[in-house]
Amino acid sequence: MTTIPADPVATYRVQLTPDFAFAEVAGILDHLVSLGISHLYLSPILAAMPGSTHGYDWCPPARISPELGGADGYRLLRAHARAVGIGIILDIVPNHLGVFDSHHNEWWADVLRHGSDSEYADYFDLDTDFGDGALCLPWLSADGDLSSLRVSDGELWLGDRYLPTADGTLRPGATPDEVLAAQRYRLVPFDSRQIGYRRFLAVNELAALRQEVPEVYEATHAWLRELAADDLFDGVRVDHLDGLTDPIGYCRRLRADIGDRLLYVEKGLSVGEHLDPALPVDGTTGYEQLRLIESAFTAPSGAVELSEVYQRITGDVGDGDELNARAAALRHVTLVDMFSDRLRRTTALFARSAPEVPVHNVQQAVATMISGARLARPGYPSSNPVVLETIARLRVENPSMADGLDVLARAFASPERAPQAVARLGEAVAAVSAKAIEDIGYHRTSRLVSANELGCTPLAPTANRDEFHGTLAARARDWPRALTALSTHDTKRSEDVRARIAVIAQIPQRWTVLVLTLWQVAPPPHAPTAYFLLQNLIGVWPDSGTPGATVRARFHAYARKAMREAQLISSWTAVDDAAESAILDWIDRLLTGTPADLISDLVAVIAEPARDESISRKTLSLLMPGVGDVYQGTQWWDDSLTDPDNRRPVDYRRSGDDAHGLDHPKARMIATALAVRRRHPDCFGPGGGYAGVVCRGPSGIHVIAFTRGGADGEPQVLVAAIRLAHTFRAGSAREHAVIPLPPGVWRDAATGADHHGSVTADAVFGDRPAVVLERL
Template identity: 30%
Template sequence: MKIPSATYRIQFNSQFNFHDAEKIIPYLKQLGISDVYASPILKAKSGSTHGYDVVDYHQINPELGSEEDFKTLVSNLQELGMGWVQDIVPNHMAYDSQNKYLMDVLENGPYSDYFDYFDIDWEHPYTDIKGKILTPLLGDFYSTCLENNEIKLRYDEAGFSINYYQLKIPLRIESYSKLIEYDFKRVSDILGEEHNDIVKMLGILYIINNIAQVTDKKKRKEQSNFVKTILGELYRGNSVIQDFIDTNIKIFNNEIEPQNDYNLLDELLSDQFFRLSFWKVGAEELNYRRFFTINELICLKNEKPEVFEDTHKLIIELVNAGLITGLRIDHIDGLYNPTEYLERLREKTGDIYIVVEKIIELEKAYFSRQEEMPITWPIQGTSGYDFLDSVNSIFVFYQEEAPEKITNIYHKFTNKKKPYQEILIDKKRLIADKNLAGDVENLANFLKKIAGKYRYGRDFTLNGLRKAIIEVLVFFPVYRSYITCEEIQDSDHEYIEEAIQKAKAQMPQLVNEFNFIQKILLLEDQAFLSAEERELWLHFVMKFQQASSPLTAKGVEDTALYVYHRLISLNEVGGNPDLLGISAGVFHYFNQKRQDHWTHSLNATSTHDTKRSADVRSRINVLSEIPEEWESEVMTWQDLNSSHKHRTHQKMIPDGNDEYFLYQTLIGTFPFNQEDYPEFIERIKNYVIKAVREAKVHTAWLKPDLEYEEKFTHFVETILQPSEENLFLEKLRYFHEKIAYYGVFNALSQTLLKITSPGVPDFYQGTELWDFSLVDPDNRRPVDFAKRISLLEELQQQAESDILGLMKQLLTNYQDGRIKLFLTYRTLLARQQHLDLFQKGAYIPLEVIGKYQEHLIAFARYYNQTTAITLVPRFLTRLIDPYHPPLGSEVWGDTQLVIPHTFQANWTDALSDRQIAPANVISIGEILQHFPVALLIGHNSP
């Protein structure tokens, strides 16, 4: 197995393709990257900026290049000894006309070869979608779109189709008869009943009208294709028939007098295997599983071996050919049976590096347990959010009264005191009630079906079961459980019991329903059930598990984290805003567990999905160290900007919570370079609209409040407008410069910890320099690689001639980001030189003594007589004045690093190449004499 030394995430799209990637491969190698970590590269919806909306699993995305282009790119990588880790999407495909599998299902229904590929409930209890697939892709009500001539019937070489802007869906073959038979006399009178082409038309009608009797899929498809072929030949070869069909299309489209009030087209649409609807319908009535709440992404049944084989065929071929050396599995919790999926994938791909996108939240004080990833999964680890939240949290000042002060400032500014735990539950319930109401309804209908089989369940109403399911889901303490027909793990048992207990406390009137749900989820009394009943119970459990993950993700990541703004650097995927900082001991414990169980998990700090970049969080974390100063500043800003708010009779725009969120965002993202400022204003304006819609308080994607959004963006534009009168902007700049300075050292410390902690350091594109990006699409802006290539070459040349002089220069010019690039390449170089040490080495927390011991994190990695010591500072506002680097004994005084006897060695600082003599204790001022972080390498005598 090829374990990456360091990965670099590239977001491929039409603006950055395989040819573009070829140009930067030498740079990545020079930087110290061992593996490209690629966003999805299979054919996606045209114009996709991310690749997760796959339309064809059998080909490389032509917008990125050809398969040969891909092979050439990988060949160039392999010549440099580099690998390719591929992000794949097993859970869903695009609900789009380019998805031939789905279009075949929409056209042929149960006669499609792909009928069972998608997670669709064909027997839905709602009569208007029973036997059909809901197509909630209209921008308005169905009748409105129809009567506005937005839904059009068309004919081309592929046959008849329904079109709505870019959406094109083929009609089922049976409905062709309506279009051909309509006023057929008109064309037969012109050509004559004996005309050969009229006879062919009648033959077509005969086949169409009798095709319902054909149950063999292959024969049906042959007859359908025959009809389309002959009709196409007639249309192209006979102008009278062409005019007849074109005229009928216009009549059905209500374009010819006398108008039919769209009844013909409506009747035609009612005869299809799909039902067009307003996109908002998908939130409440739905008979297919989506990716989260995105109607345009329809989920697959990859639990079926034939679906797995088909959708993984090309990826497995590329793995077996040695082109792909690692896989990252997107949204593992969305799969029906993640364990079975991973075992099947491992069997097909052999000894290959595999990580999964699995969210494991930091421990919550109000839940009894912390989630653990199933230790039996045949993988190397996660994509790194667990590390991200752990390493970020050690830079949040949690000592003394800081947490209470930060909390009080938030309450005072916003006049909101609801605890995060309550907000989290409220928002999960909101999502279950609104955005995922259709998914909950489907679970309730399924449970009602089961309940009706037993006397103890027959009196449960659909409404009661629905309410009970919602409560269990919202109180579920983790993203999902992993119950299958095998033995139930103790952890899953505890999660379910915990959720049920909390749900009962919330709604004691539904105690019987909750007991019933617990019985089903824990698969109790299985010995007394028939095989059919056991299968039904298990299927409900599996569907429940698939529902809990998107509910948690939407309720927490995409709602609660946009509502609770005490310290938004903690509002991250898998993070816990309720946990204001962790101790060094907790961080060490996390790393030791990681080394024991998931040695090769990715260590991420910024990803394509993070709410804000690591550098943004590094700045905002500084606020936790200076609560009094932060309070003074933010209260002053509130006063200065009060006149720019918009007052209505109901509310203030923005409200205090959104304003507080905005100020933290500005601190975290304010650019170093003045030339970036105009773009910065536009970025913030776009961002706040997304943020307040995600919060779902004043506006939402389902129901936008344009007034709130417009007034908020106007507020942003006004307070950021440069002018002599804008006192706020002047104060913001001054305060930002100070916070940004301390943020630099937080960011450098996080970078070194990422590279040297157990795991594989992962770098998101462009973040080797300062990156102050927000959530997508902001973090998917183009990267200036030419600049990075040039800077790295200069740094390496300068390091060879005068590395200490270079370090001094980098500290003086910290704003240009070269200091981060320098640290990255020097540490990755050390990692490559001692790869076994960092991949296999034991993790040993080290003791720091002296006055400023709490301001340092130190640990050793030890393997085969070689030791690496990582030393990083934190909480520097309490140690140094602004613009005074944390270097030397003048700063660190009597603070010392304790070196265990077994690690005594002559030390080399991997960053500066300085030599440090062995000793039982080493002065921090000596270690951090020239650079604010250190990586010491020593070789011990046997």
């Protein structure tokens, strides 16, 4: 039996479905071994709502999903993985559960039957303060239509949604309306702002849980303790940490339950924000690293030039000040329209701590703070100085809100003053930002959509060398086991799609000509939407030829989702079929004739540089401080867009003639990088060193390089990768970039060639985009 490394080498994320369950995962273990993967990273394994393809809508009682293979199937997978030296990291979902089908959620069904008298009422974050004490469920259309309400086989239904009824209320001969009127809940329009339960973000089918209640924690984590007792997993990934009322307290309880196993948290960090050291975790799932890599491969001058064509086409300004103003306004609208329950309840808690201040003034301050927050979630101890600075700034900008903002300032300055209010505000900021910025905003703004990604910000699409190396040196010191993500089940675009789109910033003038020409030969029906979609279409366009029927169908589905998320010409709650069809017709016009030829010509220019940069990014992600996470299928080229496109089944038969699946440049580089990691564990785990290497020469800016060393500080591994590859092709261009190697002889891990002293990029790279050297 091969030993599972105590410090992960790399993780491999698998999306489990009934068609790709524990048994099927066991079938790819040999392939993962060939890549060098040390840990499987599984999507949620608990039983979920019928038909679920993701598992985040799990339902009680908490038990391993029979559809995935059940407890026995999981134990067998664990045994097979352990036999080949691969550990398992479990994705757990403490923040919410699925409530669409009450037949499969006994807790939620009991709450609907008995209201606040239910034994499970305290499990959920309920709100019955709308007049009659009933629980308001925002499950109706805007016009409040109840025509789909019916009684069938002794049960009350709203369309295909089962509505549990209190004992004795479903009397023979009673009409559906009469039965509904007798319940402890009320059905209200989705836009009524009368929401009786805290949802996950604004998703009606996912109800938030109160993990701060001991009984809730026990009911949702007993299964995990049982697995820990039998040593059946090696780590945990916590979904949506910032949705919990007390993230630090929760992580402390979880740490006590799982011992010294790996503990990762899914948590966004804004630019310059750091993970709070009070969290007893091994790090985040790596979106902040995604941003760092993305920004390092985006041409600064090109991003500036793209602002001009973006404004010319859409009429919007894409600079930082304008984007900040639009982001604050969008957060405010989203807060009022979708999260009025958060606003009202947060206001009430702050007002309770300062009865002398009018409630309206407090509400204004709370809304302004949520709309203007720059942190992913205020309320962590280490972030309080930044929060107080933000409040002070808002006070200067809004002198009429001074007394309300002072209430917030006192609460954050003295956490014991109003801890529940601070927690509620932090959770609201996380929810509103996720919906307003990541869902709506990232589908509206489109200066360069590769920067519209989780962890990233269109405000600052680039990073300089000092920020890059300084951030990684700090990570090596503080969070050496934290994950580094490039693609996940939640990213808006796969790493390869983003890499190609980012190359547009290296050819801004050519891009401008293409856009202006397309706008002449195929005028779009709505310019902002078309400009956004065109970049994404470029990202998935085949290297040669034009998109076939499969890509066309996938892109149509993506375009519909993007239009509805953006809420400019259509939305999920007010679908405009005519507007959507007009855009889809325009897309189809781009797929043939002159428009297709023009797009194919541009793709021919950027495809190879994008492939090179994708391999460069992957190499860095695996060898920079932290632990690289490989999302399913991204060991090969992957042209996925946002979910559900990025959760399509992976064809593991694509390995071709190589039984191990390594006959692909990305897969080969992954195997090379991880083999080096395994040969030098002291350089990559806790205590390992990091130092940036500054390349010289007129083209030195095209190379990112760093060394990794052991506790003695001596570098043992040097990693070098090319960036801005469009003008840095193999040959003479690379002769003008010089890499100063540290003392000693350095051997290429892939070719075996030896190097020493100062060497040109041409000599080290040849026609490759990245190299890994080991000191002899």
